[in-house]
Amino acid sequence: MQRFEGRVAVVTGGASGIGLATVRRLAAEGAKVVVADLDETGGTKAAEEVGGLFVKADVTSEDDVKALFEAAHAAYGRIDVAFNNAGISPPDDDSILETGLDAWKRVQEVNLTSVYLCCKHVIPYMRQQGRGSIINTASFVAKMGAATSQISYTASKGGVLAMSRELGVQFAREGIRVNALCPGPVSTPLLQELFAKDPEKAARRLVHIPTGRFAEPEEIAAAVAFLGSDDASFITASEFLVDGGISGA
Numbered sequence: 001m002q003r004f005e006g007r008v009a010v011v012t013g014g015a016s017g018i019g020l021a022t023v024r025r026l027a028a029e030g031a032k033v034v035v036a037d038l039d040e041t042g043g044t045k046a047a048e049e050v051g052g053l054f055v056k057a058d059v060t061s062e063d064d065v066k067a068l069f070e071a072a073h074a075a076y077g078r079i080d081v082a083f084n085n086a087g088i089s090p091p092d093d094d095s096i097l098e099t100g101l102d103a104w105k106r107v108q109e110v111n112l113t114s115v116y117l118c119c120k121h122v123i124p125y126m127r128q129q130g131r132g133s134i135i136n137t138a139s140f141v142a143k144m145g146a147a148t149s150q151i152s153y154t155a156s157k158g159g160v161l162a163m164s165r166e167l168g169v170q171f172a173r174e175g176i177r178v179n180a181l182c183p184g185p186v187s188t189p190l191l192q193e194l195f196a197k198d199p200e201k202a203a204r205r206l207v208h209i210p211t212g213r214f215a216e217p218e219e220i221a222a223a224v225a226f227l228g229s230d231d232a233s234f235i236t237a238s239e240f241l242v243d244g245g246i247s248g249a
């Protein structure tokens with residue numbers, strides 16, 4: 001099924017993990033894909049693999065984000081899907097008593113301000129078209145507290161949830177859907193990096209996942225493809241959980 005034939009998607013953080021799997025999935029379903037990332041090598045490779053376009057962009061820079069959507073629109077004439085997904089993991093000890101202000105600010109900048117910038121600069125194109133789907137990557141951690149606190153990370157993802165809900169409501173009548181995607185733990189470089197610092201954390205986390213395993217990036221990409229497609233035409237302002245049941249346990 002080619003749900004994205006004639007459609008254009010922009011994926012931030014498309015060089016790795018969830019973003020890379022989504023680039024592949026959307027392209028396999030017919031989309032023209034614009035890969036945006038700081039990682040030039042990985043991003044170029046991903047774009048070449050799917051016959052798309054790579055744009056080097058730091059999603060914390062308003063100039064870069066504006067230029068990204070301009071480049072996507074200039075190349076393909078429209079933007080149907082924006083998967084605002086680039087993000088970083090929490091600092092080593094992300095409890096409130098340990099996280100320094102600089103580390104806190106950096107996480108908000110990459111995980112939350114980036115989503116604000118991407119939404120701000122893609123919505124005008126979607127408005128012109130009278131349609132579009134924005135999917136912002138939040139996390140299951142925004143839905144539940146954890147004793148092993150990740151305060152800056154959790155707060156950034158909570159902000160993504162709230163912002164997505166509000167934008168979804170605001171732009172619903174203009175044909176623009178905005179949803180927050182909440183993945184559970186996914187086997188990607190981000191998670192591996194986190195667990196390399198604290199191997200026992202992986203085992204502890206597994207105990208709490210009802211499915212007993214981490215997600216594969218492709219399982220998250222499948223949900224992004226659904227939310228980006230017309231199959232999800234009545235879904236907006238939602239918190240879309242793809243978390244193996246962890247937040248429900």
Ligand code: NAI
Nearest residue numbers: 013015016017018037038058059086087139185186188190
């Ligand atoms: P990843 O580390 O595999 O990929 C993240 C990508 O974002 C990398 O290619 C990196 O170069 C890019 N990136 C980082 N900062 C950037 C910036 N300032 N500008 C442009 N690109 C930048 O990570 P993963 O696991 O695929 O994570 C993707 C998203 O999913 C993140 O927002 C993360 O917080 C979220 N998430 C991940 C979960 C997991 O268990 N892996 C669970 C829930 C949410």
